[in-house]
Amino acid sequence: MLELEDIQALFIAPPRYPFGRYTFVSFDSTDAGRAWLAQLVNQIPSAKVGLDAHASGQVLPSPVYVAFTANGLRALGVDDASVSTFAEEFVAGMPARAEILGDTGPNSPEHWDGDVASDRLHAAVLLFASDADALTQRLAELEAFLAAHPGVTVLSFIDLAAANMSRPVEHFGYRDRISVVQIEGTGLEPVPGSFPPSKPGEFVLGYPDDVGVVAALPKPEALSRNGTYLVYRKLQQHVGAFRDFLSQNAATPDEQELLAAKMMGRWRSGAPLVLAPERDDPLLGEDPLRNNDFNYGQMDPIGYAAPVGSHIRRVNPRDTELNVQRHLMVRRGLTYGPALPEGAEEDGVERGLTLLAGCARINDQFEFVQQVWVNDTEFMGIKNERDPITGAQDGTFDMTIPKKPFKKVIKGLPAFTTVKGGAYLFLPGLRALRYLAGIEQESH
Amino acid sequence: MSTSYTTETTTMVTANDGSQQPRGTITTTRTFENGDQTQAPGATIVANIIPGQEANARAALEAMGTLPFNDPTFDLEKLETIHFARFLLINNDTQVLFSVIFDGDLDKYIRDFHDIFVRNDVTPSFRYCEGFPENWKEDLPAFTKFYRDHMQKSIVEYSAYPYRSLREMKKAVDAYDGFSAMIAAMQ
Numbered sequence: 237m238l239e240l241e242d243i244q245a246l247f248i249a250p251p252r253y254p255f256g257r258y259t260f261v262s263f264d265s266t267d268a269g270r271a272w273l274a275q276l277v278n279q280i281p282s283a284k285v286g287l288d289a290h291a292s293g294q295v296l297p298s299p300v301y302v303a304f305t306a307n308g309l310r311a312l313g314v315d316d317a318s319v320s321t322f323a324e325e326f327v328a329g330m331p332a333r334a335e336i337l338g339d340t341g342p343n344s345p346e347h348w349d350g351d352v353a354s355d356r357l358h359a360a361v362l363l364f365a366s367d368a369d370a371l372t373q374r375l376a377e378l379e380a381f382l383a384a385h386p387g388v389t390v391l392s393f394i395d396l397a398a399a400n401m402s403r404p405v406e407h408f409g410y411r412d413r414i415s416v417v418q419i420e421g422t423g424l425e426p427v428p429g430s431f432p433p434s435k436p437g438e439f440v441l442g443y444p445d446d447v448g449v450v451a452a453l454p455k456p457e458a459l460s461r462n463g464t465y466l467v468y469r470k471l472q473q474h475v476g477a478f479r480d481f482l483s484q485n486a487a488t489p490d491e492q493e494l495l496a497a498k499m500m501g502r503w504r505s506g507a508p509l510v511l512a513p514e515r516d517d518p519l520l521g522e523d524p525l526r527n528n529d530f531n532y533g534q535m536d537p538i539g540y541a542a543p544v545g546s547h548i549r550r551v552n553p554r555d556t557e558l559n560v561q562r563h564l565m566v567r568r569g570l571t572y573g574p575a576l577p578e579g580a581e582e583d584g585v586e587r588g589l590t591l592l593a594g595c596a597r598i599n600d601q602f603e604f605v606q607q608v609w610v611n612d613t614e615f616m617g618i619k620n621e622r623d624p625i626t627g628a629q630d631g632t633f634d635m636t637i638p639k640k641p642f643k644k645v646i647k648g649l650p651a652f653t654t655v656k657g658g659a660y661l662f663l664p665g666l667r668a669l670r671y672l673a674g675i676e677q678e679s680h
Numbered sequence: 681m682s683t684s685y686t687t688e689t690t691t692m693v694t695a696n697d698g699s700q701q702p703r704g705t706i707t708t709t710r711t712f713e714n715g716d717q718t719q720a721p722g723a724t725i726v727a728n729i730i731p732g733q734e735a736n737a738r739a740a741l742e743a744m745g746t747l748p749f750n751d752p753t754f755d756l757e758k759l760e761t762i763h764f765a766r767f768l769l770i771n772n773d774t775q776v777l778f779s780v781i782f783d784g785d786l787d788k789y790i791r792d793f794h795d796i797f798v799r800n801d802v803t804p805s806f807r808y809c810e811g812f813p814e815n816w817k818e819d820l821p822a823f824t825k826f827y828r829d830h831m832q833k834s835i836v837e838y839s840a841y842p843y844r845s846l847r848e849m850k851k852a853v854d855a856y857d858g859f860s861a862m863i864a865a866m867q
Contacts, residue, residue, distance in 0.1 A: 324821065447798045452819040558758040559792055597820070600791040608788050617847040 238421035238436050238443065240284035242462045242665040246301045246362065247439060247566040247594040248422055249286025251413060253295075253364035254398035255371040256570050258468075258590065259378070260391045262356040263311040268387025269358065270312060274673040275381065276302055276361070282666055287422060298365040298374035302669070303466045303661035305329060308358030312672050314459065321454040322662065325598040326465055329355075330658045336603060338611040338628035343655035349470065350392030352657045357391060360468065360661055362592070364570075394470065394657075396570035396590060406571050406589050407473040408496075408625070408652070411506030411521055415528055415552060417566050429529030431561045438601075439464055439566050439594050446562050451596065459672065462665025467565070467593040467602045470572075470657030471626065476582020478652045485646055498637050499624040501548035502527075508548075513541035531555045539638045544616050547625040550609045556616075563609075565593040565601050588656065598660060626653055684711045712842050720837040722763075722781040725830045726770075727809035734773040737808040741767050741776075744802050755796045761789060763846050767805065776805050783845045790824045 240248070263269030279300045289296050304312070306327045309319050325333055331345035331353045339345060345353035363378055365371035382390055399405055404412045418426040419440075420433040437445030442461040444450050454460040482492040493516060497503040503512065506521030510530040520526055533555040536542055542549050553560055573587025595601035609615055610623040613633065622628060624635045629651040637644040664672065686709045693703040729737050744767070748754045756762065765780040782789070797804055798817055806812045806826065813822035841849065 447795050449798060449817050452815060452822075558755055558760075559795060562791070562795065597791065600788065604788050608784060614783075614845055617845055617851065 238283075238419075238440070239462055239665070240287065240422075241282045242667055243283040243440060243464075244301050244663055244666065245281045245283045245286030245296070245299060246466075246568060246592070246663060247464060248283035248419065249281075249290055249296070249299075250416070250424065251568045253366055253570065254401060255365040255368065256396040257363045257371075257375060257378070257393055258396070259361040259363070259382070259393040260350055260352055260357055261359050261361065261382075262389045262391055263308070263358045264387045264389060266311060266313045268385065269308075270672070270674045272385040272388045273302070273312070273669060274675055275385075276300070277666065277669040277673060277675075280666060280669070283422070287424075291423075295366045297367075297370040298363065300364075300374070300378070301362040301663065302359055303362070303663040304359045304672075305357050305659055305661055307355055309459075309662065309672075311358045313674075314672070318455045318459070322460070323454075323465060323598050323660075325603060326660045326662060328660075330467075330660045333603065333660075337606050338622075339655050339658070340628070341630060342651070343628055345658075348655070348657045350394065350657060352392070352468075352470075352659050354391070356389075357659060360466075360659065394572055394590070396572045399571040399575045399587075405504075407475050407573070407575060407587050408478050409504045410496075410500055410502065411504065414502070414506055414524070415548070417564050419566070427524045427528045428526070429531070431564065434561060434564060437596060438562070438564070439596055441596055445596065446559075456671075459664060459668045460662075461668065463668055464594045464663045465596065465598050466661040466663045467591070467595065467598065468657070468659045468661060469591040469593075469655065470588065471591070471653045472586060472588040472656045474582070474650075474652050474654070475576045475587065477650055481650060481652070498543055499546060499635065501542040501546035509542040509546075510536045540640070543635070543637050545618050545621045545624070545636060547623050550615060550623050551605055553609070553616075563601055563604050565595045565605070567594075568592045588653070594663070624649055624652075682711050684709055686710075718834070718837050719839040719842040720781050720834070721783065722779070723786050723827070724780075724832045724834060725776075725778040725806075725827060726832055727776050727806055727811070727826075727830050729769075729774055729776060729809050733808035734769070737776055737805045738769060738773070740803050740805040740807065741769070744805070747800060747802065755792075755799065759789075759792055759796075760846055760850070763849075776809055778805075781839075783847075786827065787824070790827060791820060794820055794823055 263272070280302065281296050281299045286296055286299070306319050306322065306329060310316065319327060330337070334340060334345055351357065361378070363374055365374055382388065399407050406412050415430065416426065418424045418433045419436055421436055426433060435446050436443035437450060441453055441463050442450065482495055486492040486495040493503065497509055497516070502508050503516040503521060505516055505518040506527050507517040508527060508530050510532065511526070512520055531554045532542065532549060552564070569589060569591045571587070571589045573585060576583060576587065593602055611627050613620055613622060615621070618636060620634050621636065622633050627633070629649050631648050631650060633649055635646045635649055637646070686707060688705055688707050690705045691703045692700045695701045749756055751757060761783045763781040766778070768777045769775070770777045804816070807816065811829065812826050813819050816823045
């Protein structure tokens with residue numbers, strides 16, 4: 237039922253890339269943009285190609301994907317009446333949603349890097365590579381391609397690389413990519429403890445969603461069918477500040493690890509606090525058959541193991557909220573910047589992580605999680621707190637760690653992350669890309 | 681921002697000579713901490729019934745009234761954001777009025793409300809009102825727009841426990857009920 241040959245592979249094939257580059261471009265004219273896209277579309281692998289590779293134990297060595305802002309669709313000749321049938325958040329653009337997302341103060345779009353907050357952002361080319369050689373070759377090809385199309389201006393690009401080549405971690409040291417959302421119809425099964433595979437309509441337009449409804453497609457259908465809204469976020473990570481916070485609020489290395497665990501909901505090894513409440517268990521952290529197999533409502537209702545306001549509990553409340561599965565997103569993303577060695581002083585070098593989240597309903601997947609779970613200062617009745625890792629912290633919010641006999645409250649959390657970029661994009665299907673490029677379609 | 685009210689109550693006791701003597705003074709301070717919410721946040725929706733559809737609108741509301749609202753396993757109970765809700769027909773059955781007090785942003789929760797209708801196969805009474813989208817199940821943005829377009833802004837709001845979320849109130853009631861039961865068992 238899923239038209240796997242038409243959907244871009246990005247959110248369907250499993251993520252497994254240590255390298256990448258996102259290139260942000262602007263079309264100087266409609267013709268220039270279409271000519272550029274007409275060539276690029278042949279490079280883009282479908283979900284079928286990606287899944288076939290995965291099934292034979294392989295990885296596409298260097299896939300490329302492309303997504304567009306609302307301004308980008310207009311620049312390619314899509315009329316205003318059609319663009320206005322797309323999601324209102326996408327049409328407005330992420331910078332216009334700053335109040336709702338908590339992107340104020342240092343997180344505000346006026347401080348974002350690489351011109352991504354500008355109206356001129358039309359498209360993002362997302363390149364991934366499985367090793368350094370594939371990366372070098374693909375980047376050379378990409379740069380040659382871009383140079384051959386002077387009517388498309390590169391606004392900026394960001395180079396991505398795994399923070400650690402031997403373990404999937406981000407810059408604070410937490411193991412990453414544990415909770416992966418799977419989609420019905422791809423043949424991929426989620427690990428134990430996860431929700432069952434999501435209905436395709438939760439992420440891909442034109443399919444039944446979790447309540448069995450096929451949501452009305454934006455117009456024209458030739459453009460929207462098999463597409464996905466892509467939420468891009470660039471989060472700078474202040475590793476020195478994070479490490480200082482741990483050492484200032486916990487005396488011994490063991491206590492610091494525990495504090496780090498209480499903020500995330502998992503030890504940095506990946507072991508969930510619900511299953512390892514007092515001592516880290518690195519083997520558990522690495523074991524995909526066990527490291528996601530827990531819930532909160534039955535196993536930790538008060539949050540003595542994983543505090544109710546901890547990061548993973550906020551972004552996925554599991555069995556303690558209604559319809560959590562309707563708020564999930566498929567996520568891909570990579571870190572950027574060199575790792576800060578253990579024990580080294582903050583060096584001021586920019587590092588962080590990028591999020592690419594796929595959804596069918598920006599308002600009630602990405603924005604809902606951000607506004608109602610991550611940043612809500614009354615999440616689950618806890619007052620004056622936001623997500624300790626990714627919430628918009630300004631030094632006035634607390635963190636409560638439930639403990640017997642008395643809970644511990646840390647006051648005045650500093651900001652460990654700053655939003656440095658973001659965009660709402662649309663990741664069209666392959667036929668839709670050809671439609672956008674003005675290529676003659678075979679009639680169906 | 682917070683507002684505080686302090687009251688002092690002097691308790692009296694009857695002395696041996698029959699006179700009332702002051703026993704002590706109890707000082708109570710009640711503080712209301714508000715975020716961005718008004719006292720009774722939520723929405724009031726008024727919509728015009730399509731002439732001739734009054735009976736259908738009424739029937740739709742009555743059908744909705746048969747849902748197991750207070751069943752803890754029912755979606756509405758699990759959502760835990762709605763304090764109160766009322767659905768009425770007003771002005772000689774020419775309009776539907778819906779008023780709800782709930783925690784949070786209508787824009788963010790409207791899909792959860794929409795889901796409750798779809799999952800439970802319930803027709804909203806607004807289906808019989810002017811301006812409601814025919815394909816309300818498939819077109820969530822149009823469903824949301826209908827609510828936004830028909831919202832009436834309150835001029836004055838009052839709550840006896842302003843700025844308290846439903847979850848807080850439920851916890852407080854459970855604690856009170858549990859404590860009372862414990863005291864009763866100790867008698």
